[in-house]
Amino acid sequence: MSLQFSVLASGSTGNAIYVEAENQAFLVDAGLSGKQMTNLFDQIGRDIQKLSGILVTHEHSDHIKGLGVLARKHKLPIYANEKTWQAMNGLVGEIATEQKFVFPTGSVKSFGALDIESFGVSHDAAEPMFFVFHHQGKKLALITDTGYVSDRMKGTIKNADAFVFESNHDVSMLQMGHYPWSIKRRILSDVGHVSNEDAAIAMMDVIGDATKRIYLAHLSKDNNMKDLARMSVEQTLASKGFITGESFELYDTDPSTPTSLVAI
Helix, strand or coil: CCEEEEEEECCCCCCEEEEEECCEEEEECCCCCHHHHHHHHHHHCCCHHHCCEEECCCCCHHHHCCHHHHHHHHCCCEEECHHHHHHHCCCCCCCCHHHEEECCCCCEEEECCEEEEEEECCCCCCCCEEEEEEECCEEEEEECCCCCCCHHHHHHHCCCCEEEEECCECHHHHHHCCCCHHHHHHHHCCCCCCEHHHHHHHHHHHCCCCCCEEEEECCCCCCCCHHHHHHHHHHHHHCCCCCECCCEEEEECCCCCCCCCEEC
């Protein structure tokens, strides 16, 4: 069986991504309520009870809101690094010891034929990390919630068949918007979020011959729009000869509607 995935929800209000290969199925983050998460699984025709586990990127509420409820209800294993476990203490309720697993940043865990690689990102959390999924020569790279994309990150995610890539804000919208300056400064900082243009600039270094699908993710509800993000990324990529629709396609994600479950 192929590597398949769906971006269940992505944005300021909650984030969750489903990934499966053969008899393994993982949820990356659970940033919506338990009821909302169940509804999202129903929409893609999958059963939460059949998950192999939940992978946690970091402790911010838009990534762990439903984590404790889902884990307790369905007796699911949770994987996070040590510092994230410590930071989640008191945020997700009681988790049984036998459900708690440490997934160190910069390591690889294998589940059957599916290899999951973790890597650190730059965000104002305890020890944020994201994941690359490897299965039978196919590669899915997830990277959001980072203030910038370093050469180290690029080396890890390079030439993925599919990317879920942060395109958080339009800089002008953010600067002109109603947020307090302290929050604007945080978003624009190296531990904040990647803008549309900076996302495209980073993509230029990681798009490879294998790359066919790029999902623009974690769009700010106040400082971005789907059409604006796609136009900005397309134009910036095109300025260096990366033409959407030739070798790869750009896809939207949504805060409450999952993307189609696709195989790569």
